[in-house]
Amino acid sequence: MSGYHANAFTKGSPLGRYVIKRFVQMVVLFLVFFALSWIALQAIPGNSIEQQLRLNPNLPPEAITQALARRGLDKPPLEQFWLYTKAFFTGDLGVSWSRYPQPVSKLIAERLPRTVMLFSVALLFQYLIGFQAGKYLAWRRNKRGEIAITIAGVSLFTVFYPWFGLMMILLFAVKLGWVPTNGFIVEATWRGAPVSANHVMVIMFFSLLAVTAFIGLTSWASSRLDQPNRRRLVKIGAWVVGLGGFWLFWATNQYLVYAKDVAVHLVLPVSVLTMVGFAGVMLITRTSMLETMKEDFVTTARAKGLSEAMVRDRHAARTALLPVSTSLVLAVATVIDGGIITESIFGWPGMGQLLLASVVSEDIPVALAAFSFTGILALLGHFAADILYGVLDPRIRVTSQG
Amino acid sequence: MTISNEVSNDAPILDVRNVVMHYRTEKGDVSAIENVSFSLKSGESFGLVGESGCGKTSMAMALLQLQAENATFKGGEIVLNGEDMLKMNPAEVRSHRWSDISMVFQGAMNAWNPVHRVGAQIKEAMDLHIRPQLSHTESRERIASLFEMVGLDPEMMDRYPHEFSGGMRQRAIIAMALSCDPQIIIADEPTTALDVIVQDQILTELKKIQHDLGMSIIYISHDIAVIAEVTDRMGVMYAGKMVETGPTIEVFHNPKHPYAFLLLSSTPSITGPRRKLAPLEGEPPNLLDPPPGCRFHPRCPFVTDQCRTEEPPLAEIGGGHRVACWNWESVPPLSEGLRK
């Protein structure tokens, strides 16, 4: 009796068609986005060269014309756009104007790991804590404490984030001195380091990913086990093995001291991001749970004699997970945009800062690359969210094919 | 039409005694179940009939202790195999759910969790209640046989609820209700949302299963015809009270409560005797502030002054037929209809 496959994804062609259709839509959307971004950036008064050279009265005017020519800015706008687009889609992101002549790809390669590091950890905590909190909040509806938690949650959710971040720096970094105030590494630790910070962060990210994936998937798989005892055992085992493996990996790692330095610097921004972000997840989860809890199948589950925790986790929460996971995917897609403030406040030199600086300095190649990057992330995010929705909600699978 | 079922004379497996349940709301207490009693013997089928809002679904939920959060029991007991469920702690209640009393829900679509496979949802109940626990294979085999019993292709167990038609879902619900060999199944409007032909199939299926497995079923429906078709005994509820109870044949053919009388008069019957159809006028009372005396008196064509002040008891009128009406003797035979 092995396998009655009702999974729509295995049926092939309708889904294939759907993916192709979506892909074409995505490409068109991206082209429009790309062109609009270029136009908008181009339309900003002044340009990068003027900003750099205009205010030095000792410069002959030729210096500016020459600099413009070297960046191809002497050509008519349409030609510039055509040349840039052609290069862009053949993989050449060009060179930065404000940091001429550094390649844009090099700047991005330098910044990206840092943003990924910061936000992957922050998102992990946000969603873990937010989802659990939302679950309990919905379960406690109209009970004591709900209003207080909701108001606290909303306050964190709508708090003026830059200000809140600064207040946290003031409290934890300045007054209490528990954590560094800013930056991502300390010079003294890294002097003569045999390795770059990005390298260490890449290793940190993947080790974290591996552990999270291991624990998450094992726990998920354990929920399919029949006996509660064995289930608990496997779950605990997963944590022990996962965390133990993580510890072992780093305890024996030559880069431990560097990783520690990065980790210490991560504490405050991640905590603040978590505090601000988890509330949003909590509220989504709560709303979604409240809707789910009105469904008949929750009554069915109770009638079956399932414990409240099982009803909550396996039935109500499992279904309420849909919008939450969608929002996670979309949150990943907006990381760079969100990074602008976080990175400015905590002095974390990532993609967000690069984006901000490039727009302010009218460094169009860098800005456009960063824009395109966020645009592609957003497109893929929406696409992934749809697919994920289909995976998590079997009802959608059929409709998305048809 | 009669149902040939051995009705055992043993002590009832379920005995509902004088249950009073209120909903606490902003506007005051809603008296949803007022002093309701009935009992159920092993292998027996019992029907509860009444308009929407009369308390029959509240009663069904109360039997599983699934009443809404704002419900409170003001009295009575629900004795299952000698134990009062109202006195049990939540864990004890849970252990009885499904293993002793299971339920076929109304609106079968929503009763299934859309994100789990049907088989898994059935297995979940079995894992919880069947001891020793079945192995994976054994569970699947059991589900397969249950599916066959209710007339479903066993392969369907690995599908999601939305891939089932309405009738199939209802069959699957029945399979799930049977999965832990309960003593009692509560069928709450089991066929309401289905088309007539499927309705009939499902009812036949249920009857057959009850016959084969010898379990007790409580049918709950607003459709008195359905109740008449499948039950041994029935009760008629009105505004949270049991107004008439007795053997189904007796009540169906010879209703003695004016409400039951009017209800039957307003329902065309294919299977029953020909009769004149009479409309049931007015609306059920507001249970926040139920009328004094007999709750039916504002709508009752046989109303007397006594009805307006004194509450009639549910009194035996012979043959296990009991009626809560001061003037039950004025109620004419069904075939005559209501004279204007």
Next chain:
Amino acid sequence: MRASSKFPWRFVALLAVLAMIAAACGGSTSDTTAAPGDDVTETTTGTDTPDTTMTDDTTPPSADAFEYKIAVIEDFTTDNYWTYLDTDNSVYNGYLLGGQAAAVYTQVAPSFTLAPSLAVDAVPPIGAADGDNWVISVALREGPTWSDGEAIDANDVAFTFNTVKDLGLGGNWLSSIPLASEDDPTTTDADESAVGLLSVEAADDYTVVYTFNGAPGLPLWQYGAAQFPVMPEHFWGPIVASSADAETFEASSGAGAPSAGGFTFTSREEGAFARLSAAPYYDTGAKTVVYENGAVEYTSPDGVTESYGGTPEGDVVSEDVVGPYASEVVFTVTGGQDQAVLALTEGEVDFWLTPLGVQRGFLDRILAEPDLEVITNPNSGFRYLSFNTRKFPMSDTAFRQAMACMIDKEFMANNVLQGVAISLDTTVPPANSYWHNASIEAICAGLSQEERVAQAITILKDAGWTWDVEPAWDPDNLDVIPKGEGLKLNGEAIGDLTVLAPGPGYDPLRATYSLFIEDWAQDLGIPLSAEPTGFNVIVEKVFGPTDWDMYILGWGTGVFPDYVVDFFESSQDSAEGGFNTPGFKNAEFDALAAEFKQATELADAQQLVFQMEEIIATEVPYVVLFTTPVLEAYRNNLSFPFTAGLGGIQQWNGSQASVRSSQ
């Protein structure tokens, strides 16, 4: 059935293994990809430890060797000196790289006295005509070496010039190396007659020959070409040879480039820190004494004493025995000003290099630390209101004078912008003492509000302006009531005027100032409104089409006041790409400017600048408003050769090679 029951297990195991592998590979892939693409990190973070250079016996006594830790709030963007001087000319790159170049002549801190560096002669030779051209031959000293021991010679000077010229490097190179127009590939026929450098050649190892296409004055020669940065040919030559174009060349790394300034660039972690290490310095041990009158007394490491810029007289302003004393200069990039202050107060850094100066609000926190010292110095720059003199009514001198009269700079500096702004009347600030014309007084200086109103009315009336309703000072309300209405010149009314000023988010000082100017103008009946505008928009507008009315911006200026010419000479009109944004046209001024450009004697140039400043003060194309003080904070175990001077310590990159620690 079995299979499906086990499925998740296998899946999990597979994924876990994959993830672990990915983690392991993640490291190694980035390893291999980083290496070839990124020479910088490879060589700089590699194993060539700075200790090897430290043990070199030519470095100064390491008894008081210490790390000079500096906070900066913006990251460095390049480690290539050529790129830095082209368009990556941020002050931060300057802090990091500025010290590594050699120069034939240089200006000595803090008096800005012109003194020889590589050259033998105390003052730059004037040279002589050679046909149409002008040839100057400069003898170089034998002895100065790069940090790697190679001699600094005439070939390096010529190489630097040729690289800029041949590769077509641009940006700020062109302000140090004024190429003759014929050779400038980007210039068309205009301005071909302007004087510029034709060639720089090494006649022999220690003789440089500069050829101009005409006689150069002070701006072009002594304060121009004679001071251009010189780069080591033996290091950069091969890189130039292998670079196809300027872009490739400027993208190359400058790591390991020998320096002529006591420190070499060692390593950099983007966004975090950068380091310089002490290196053998040919001038180590030399003593420089600067006197009050600007004269410099220089004693070379081998004890030969010379003096430049006049005979030493008066107090000693600064006395400096060149190090380097620090073993390392470590720059920490902090996220912002607040973080820099924290680094300072918590002892993580010794000094904070910031072109913005320490803001007044930080003083509380800095002064809470007993071991921090704060100094204040005048800034070399000014903020000003500019009129578009091409347009009515700004074209009318009386109008401009009346506006200038109404602007009460003392009130603004003392009452509104307390302590953060210093009132200023000339484009050359008093702190630039040699070039500052102290006799100039702003229009209506020292008058009260009431007197200013009266004076402005008189100025306007005298020039033929009339009102429908004449403004008057109401002594009861201490305000102008009624305000002027219907101001006209010969019947011509004034349309709505706008003063563009940066918003409070960019510069609160100028934003506030603009609002007061709006008020004062309206008192007179001038329909002026202040419009907060983005900095880039103002720049584009005022250097582009000439449809603006007034704006407020600022200039950061050098010490040598050739900018006065650039800002107001009629040929420099911004409509034609110059810097004369007001469109100021004044024949008398133009004549003085032409004379200034040809001047070869400092005293002559000084008098010319004085006269030009007087014209500006009377004709007011600019109303110079204020300047800001530069506050700097440092740990008091540091000792600098001087702490008082225009622009502060940061003007000299934090005196890297001379700073000592008392520890």
Next chain:
Amino acid sequence: MDTKQVPESLQRIEVQIPDRPLWRIRAGLLWESFKSNWKLFKRNRVGLVGLVVIILFAILGLAQPILFATGVWDAKIYDVRTGNDTRVRIAEMTVVANVDEVIDPTSQIDRRRLIAEGENVQVGDVIQRELKHPWPPDRHHLLGTDPNGSDILSQLMYGARAAFGLGLLAAFVTVFIATTVGSVAAYFGGWVDSFFMRFADLLLMLPILAVLIVASSFGRFKLWHLAIFLGLLGGFGGTAIVLKSQALSVKVKPFIDAARVAGGNNWRIVTAHLIPNVMPLSFLYVMFSVTGAISSEAVLSFLGLLNIQMSWGLMINKTQSAGYLLNPATWWLIVPAGLAVTLLAGAFYLAGRGMDEIINPRLRNR
């Protein structure tokens, strides 16, 4: 109670023929629904808290012009832009070497501070010194003054008006567009729908903050420009999608068919039937849009990218650029403004949630 749907076959519905004019019935119904909704809203404490805070800020914003008009405040001192308290506060102070030694900060002063401010004196000297701004709160300036000597409370009040103006304008633009777009897209479907929905996708793709930064680089980006820009982004973006789905659920209701059968033209059906029924949900989104707009403005001002005269975000920005940010001693420069943004944005959000529980049938628990 038994909430399950049961056919109404057992009930009889009596139809009353109204004898009052239709508008009075409508008004009556509206009033009734308002009353019952208000009751529901009142019970929801969360929403009530939000509403109270909103009203408090509204009062704060309205108070400022009144204070000026009644002469309680002199514009020369309290104007948020050029106001400047030129009164002189003199204190006699002894010069010490380090503030750590200072016992009484009003009578002693660090010599290094004086040097930094351009006065050269010796330790031990006694000087008459003017107290410089920012001044801590006193009875003239309830929340103190900023480094330029203008009143923080006055700025806060001005900021409240700016926030309300911006927030509400942005929200109404958002909702006006979103309601129209959503209804039109839902009603007409087809390519109209596709066009608007793809456009919405495009806007959802945008990195909003980055786009706002680009927009603000256009130099003369005023507050109301920002409001309309935010309104357009929201109105054609996410909110339109939500309202479209609401409109879709209204579109299939029988009365729409009835109207169509009765010969109503499309436009009339959209404006008279569809939009009014989408309105309640629209109003909910007004609340959420206000929150978004206020936060966006504050962030942009905080980054110093908006060229405006005064706002809460700008107050923080100015504090930061003047160096008073992480200084607990001058808390009045940073706490009121930050708190105000948080409170007002939060209040609109809370009020929105309160309304959500009334309007959104899926969340009603009764």
